Amino acid sequence: MAPDESDKERLMEKRRYDFKRALEEIKDIHGRGTELVSVYVPPDKQISDVANYLRNEYSQSQNIKSKRTNKAVTGAIESILARLKYFKAPPENGVIFFVGEAPTSGDQTKQVQYVLEPPEPITSFLYRCDSEFYTEKLWDMLDEKQTFGLLVIDRSESTIGLLKGKRVMTVKNIQSLVPSKHGRGGQSALRFERLIEIAAHEFYKKTADVANETFLAQPDLQGVLIGGPGPTKEFFVKEEYLHHELRKKIIDTFDTGYTDEYGLKELVEKAKDSLANLDLMREKDLMQRLLEEIRKSDGGLASYGEDQVRHALEMGAVDTLLLSEGLRKKRVALRCAQCGWDGKVTVDREEDARCPKCPQATPVIDSVVDLVDDFYEEAAKVGTKVELLSVDSEEGEMLMKAFGGIAAILRYGLGGQ
Secondary structure, eight states: OOHHHHHHHHHHHHHHHHHHHHHHHHHTOBOSSSOEEEEEEOTTSOHHHHHHHHHHHHHHHTTOSOHHHHHHHHHHHHHHHHHHTTOSSOOTTOEEEEEEEEEOSTTOEEEEEEEEOOSSOOOSOEEEEESBOOOGGGGGGGSOOOEEEEEEEOSSEEEEEEEETTEEEEEEEEEOOOOOSSOOTTSOHHHHHHHHHHHHHHHHHHHHHHHHHHHHTOTTEEEEEEEESSTHHHHHHHTTOSOHHHHTTEEEEEEOSOOSHHHHHHHHHHTTTTTTTSHHHHHHHHHHHHHHHHHSTTOOSEEESHHHHHHHHHTTOEEEEEEETTOOOEEEEEEOTTTOOEEEEEESSGGGOOOSSOTTSOOEEEEEEEHHHHHHHHHHHTTOEEEEEOSSSHHHHHHHHHHTTEEEEESSOOSOO
16 A cells, blocks of 8 residues: 555544544533534535524524523524634535533533534535434444455355454354265265265355345445365355355455354455455554564563653654554643642543642643544654554454553664663
8 A cells, every 4th residue: 555545544544533532422412401403514515505594593493482492502503603604615524513502510501512524425414403412324434334255165164254344243154964975875876976966055055145145235345255174165166156246356265274253263364465455454463563572572662551652752762653442531731729730641531630749639621632632643743653443353452451552663672661
């Protein structure tokens, strides 16, 4: 993959991560009534048309009997109208506004505002007032679109599965009823051989029927991988049991030792070179490099843990920063009025932020950013490449559980870090 394409993919990955994090926050917001306004503006919608529609809704909302709801809805529409003035036209994929009054402590509320550019185009205009923001259609945009069909087969069993993004999913295991090739009393060898081949043919047909139904139902199927321990896989391909559209998408056949669920994972591993540009393979390679460095007696060119990786970043020593998409922490800049301490802390929630010297004191919060965003900013300062690893893959899960979701491959060693 060309460097500029790789950079573009990482940029898209970061945008998808930011979009997902925003949706997670938005999903948890609940109003006391129909006080939360969602507006979806597709890329082909005129901003002037949106503004006219909202002005009409503003007039209608003034008839709402509840003063609190009336004030909340009209305030949300005013806020969206003010923001629309900054747009000459919608962005490439459109724009979404989530504005409304969310309850805080006691009987108090605060206005929350989100303006999101989705990773895929919005298809239709939407205006909705409800007790929740409308996000249902947006989650589908985060689904992995790159899909491969997986099939492992020998004469005793077959297993059909899918590789979706980074996840290997088993669809069905089929046990064959093909008898082994030895004679039975009273039967001629020729007749028995014919019965075996009939049973094998039915087994191959049954396997192909499940594979055809599964793979053809995938609108974004990129290709089909077929594996197994013997010549059966080549015979299955040669005899054209699969649907003609799927036969065009067969990438290759691969030798595997198993034909069960484990065989699907083995097939993906054996197809590594064919799937070199797939995220799953990229994550495998990155984690393998990290583990190889860690295993070296001097710790090699590796660092892990937030404090250690931050130190390596500050020194400009990080070549590749590995972050887990599962990180759900905040980086909070604060000042302590009691002792004068001024700095940043990493916490699960903003309200958990405390001065390390005066934990009982209430600090002054200057800024709060997502931990992943904070690391991206620090990496950009020193020209470090950032890789986001999914929690769906084995490698991504290892990064999160074994290394706290933060690790680095270094340009040079830092001695006794």
